[in-house]
Amino acid sequence: MAERPEDLNLPNAVITRIIKEALPDGVNISKEARSAISRAASVFVLYATSCANNFAMKGKRKTLNASDVLSAMEEMEFQRFITPLKEALEAYRREQKGKKEASEQKKRDKDKKTDSEEQDRSRDEDNDEDEEKLEEEEQNEEEEVDN
Amino acid sequence: MAAAAAGSGTPREEEGPGGEVAASQPQAPTSGPGARLSRLPLARVKALVKADPDVTLAGQEAIFVLARAAELFVETIAKDAYCCAQQGKRKTLQRRDLDNAIEAVDEFAFLEGTLD
Numbered sequence: 001m002a003e004r005p006e007d008l009n010l011p012n013a014v015i016t017r018i019i020k021e022a023l024p025d026g027v028n029i030s031k032e033a034r035s036a037i038s039r040a041a042s043v044f045v046l047y048a049t050s051c052a053n054n055f056a057m058k059g060k061r062k063t064l065n066a067s068d069v070l071s072a073m074e075e076m077e078f079q080r081f082i083t084p085l086k087e088a089l090e091a092y093r094r095e096q097k098g099k100k101e102a103s104e105q106k107k108r109d110k111d112k113k114t115d116s117e118e119q120d121r122s123r124d125e126d127n128d129e130d131e132e133k134l135e136e137e138e139q140n141e142e143e144e145v146d147n
Numbered sequence: 148m149a150a151a152a153a154g155s156g157t158p159r160e161e162e163g164p165g166g167e168v169a170a171s172q173p174q175a176p177t178s179g180p181g182a183r184l185s186r187l188p189l190a191r192v193k194a195l196v197k198a199d200p201d202v203t204l205a206g207q208e209a210i211f212v213l214a215r216a217a218e219l220f221v222e223t224i225a226k227d228a229y230c231c232a233q234q235g236k237r238k239t240l241q242r243r244d245l246d247n248a249i250e251a252v253d254e255f256a257f258l259e260g261t262l263d
Contacts, residue, residue, distance in 0.1 A: 008195050014186050015221060019240075022222035023229050029240040033228070036245050036262050037221060043261045044220045045195045045213055052209065053202050064196070066208040073216060077254045081219045088215045089208065092184050096207075 009038050048072045185214040192217065227252055 015038045019029055029037075049064070051072035056064050066089055073081050189207075192214040196205045225240070227248040232240050245262075249255040 008191070008198055010187055010191055010217070014188075018186060018218055018221045019225040022225045023240075027229060027232075027238050027240065029225075030242065032242040033240045033245050036242055037224060037228075039262050040224060040245075040249075040255075040258050041217045041221050042195060043258055045192060045217050046199065047257050048213055048216060049196045049199050049202060049205075052213075053199065062203040064202060064205040064209040066206070066212045069209050069212040069216065076257070078216070078220070081216055084219060085212055085215055088184060089212055092208065092211050095184065 008042060010041055012038060015041065048076065051075050185211060185218065187214040187217055189214055224248060224255065227255075 012034070016029070016034055019034065019037060020027075023029075048069060049072075052064050052068040055068040055071045055075075056062070059068075061068075070082055070085060073079065073085065189210050193205065193210050196202055196210065196213065224245070228240055228244040231244040231247045231251075232238070235244075249258045249262075
């Protein structure tokens with residue numbers, strides 16, 4: 001038998017967990033049904049990838065992006081996935097951004113540790129005057145990020 | 148006074164650590180806000196995407212959305228298959244329930260002939 005890309009299966013344990021959480025308590029699933037669902041999930045990914053790739057090619061792009069995948073969902077008649085996927089994508093973007101900012105912040109904190117503590121105290125006392133200071137600080141932060 | 152069971156608000160430290168602590172802090176390992184955005188490993192999904200000869204590159208976000216979509220798909224097909232099992236008053240999903248779901252639901256038509 002020729003090698004089929006469907007052999008690239010997703011981990012059984014994860015598939016099983018997703019299935020069990022989707023179904024009511026006390027419901028079981030036979031091994032055959034579970035492995036069939038696992039294969040179906042792989043086929044789904046392959047099919048979605050192919051659809052998404054068509055959209056990317058239409059846009060003359062060589063890299064698949066998230067909106068290509070969302071367009072593919074619509075094409076495959078899985079519109080009901082689109083809203084939860086968009087929400088997940090936003091959360092994912094925030095998390096990625098958070099990770100990036102966290103590592104940059106660590107570097108900055110090492111340099112500016114004592115300075116930031118003093119500024120925090122003055123913010124609590126005089127909010128009005130410090131708005132101007134905050135704007136300046138934000139501009140400074142933007143400059144650092146660009147570097 | 149009466150040794151009432153764990154109160155609704157005030158934690159009683161007098162009873163020691165043996166008292167019920169479950170009220171205020173659920174320590175269930177499953178819940179985690181934002182901790183599990185996708186359960187499927189992105190590396191495996193990426194391997195599937197790369198298996199397509201027409202695909203040159205795929206962005207990280209695209210892989211993530213595909214992984215999440217696959218999860219939603221698994222949930223959906225499991226629930227649809229369960230409806231069939233329920234009608235047969237069974238509590239175990241069988242392969243035939245899946246086949247029935249695939250035949251019955253239009254969106255699953257792409258699966259026909261692929262699972263054998």
